[in-house]
Amino acid sequence: MSPYDESPFIVIWETTRACDLHCRHCRAAAIPMRNPEELSTREAFGLIDDLAAMRPQPIFVLTGGDPMKRPDLVEIVQYAAQRVRVSITPSATPLVTGPAIRELASAGLSRWAFSIDGANAETHDRFRGQAGSFQRTLDAVGTLREIGLPLQVNTTVSRVNRKELAEIGGLVESLGAVLWSAFFLVAVGRGHVEDALDAAETEEVLQWLARFSEATRMDIKTTEAPQYGRVRRQLDISPRPHGALRGVGRAPRPVGDGDGFVFVSHRGEVSPSGFLPLSCGSVRERPLSEIYRTSPVLRQLRDRRLLHGKCGYCEFREVCGGSRARAFAVTGDPLESDPYCSHLPDPEFARRLRREDLRVAQAVHS
Ligand code: SF4
Secondary structure, X not given: OOOOOOOOOEEEEEOOOXXXXXXXXXXXXXXXXXXXXXXXXXXXXXXXXXXXXXXXXXXXXXXXXXXXXXXXXXXXHHHHHOOOOEEEOOOOOOOOOHHHXXXXXXXXXXXXXXXXOOOOHHHHHHHHOOOOXXXXXXXXXXXXXXXXXXXXXXXXXOOOOHHHHHHHHHHHHHOOOOEEEEEEOOOOOOOOHHHOOOHHHHHHHHHHHHHHHHHOOOEEEEEOOOHHHHHHHHOOOOOOOOOOOOOOOOOOOOOEEOEEEEEEOOOOEEEOEOOEOOOOOEOOOOOHHHHHHHOHHHHHHOOHHHOOHHHHOOOOOOOOOOOHHHHHHHHOOOOOOOOOOOOOOOHHHHHHHHHHHHHHHHHHHO
């Protein structure tokens, strides 16, 4: 099945949906106020204890909304950092002060991630819905560099900033990021379907990213565009040696929604990813480890033989498998083929794969 059947590589916890920004594409459709039903500090500790017992241990990412809106954030980071590798993705608001960054770094963070969605203040701030967000991000990055905490930069790739990507990539590199993570927009939350790249535009951007990855020292990964692995192979660009990164490291093989990757909402609902809002259970009722291993939805997502359409018989299904969130957003079926992929699978390979799947299925059920 999957090398991630027992334990995810990465667990994302939406600490809160509260956030003072109003980003154009926000997955969480965040609002300024915290929800009283958020997981409590004690429940967060329970989640962390469960992660700490998993083998291999997942990376724990605190996201939002804006995690800085939680008054118990330092306490949670301290507790987590003593048990697992933990990173954070705060919003660049006035809450991200130099002292706040230093306190969280001292609490034991392994990496800090900021979002940069435009190459300059005008485009970034328009995207983020708040004037001054771009400069505040650059100021905070200055503090991270002073204290030597590894930086990851996330960029939501959409039609709004597609033409600026080369400039954004240059900026991210100049900031000394160890990882540039390109999130391909999925129309959930406040994301607009008309802003998402189509298949041809996606292919063009992925090819550019793959070539750029050869010219830069930072690592590059994609979210909701697993075709990046296929494109790299087609362009004969070999993977980076593992272990080169500081901080939290990279997955030993590509992760997908529910397959090495799992999301816990602010109220404890578990889903394959934040972009694939299918509830698989609640950590208020069962431990995440149990939900991850036994949920029928998550188990199906980890078995790529079950994929429908061309993703099911594609020669790249193991290195790619298509974006399950994108398939769900467009068709309502998370196992459908990725509608934003322009690749046409090799027919001879597809025939062999189907025969092999049948043979395995017969062996399992005989
Ligand atoms: S057809 Fe599916 S599995 Fe193959 S490259 Fe495209 S998205 Fe990936």
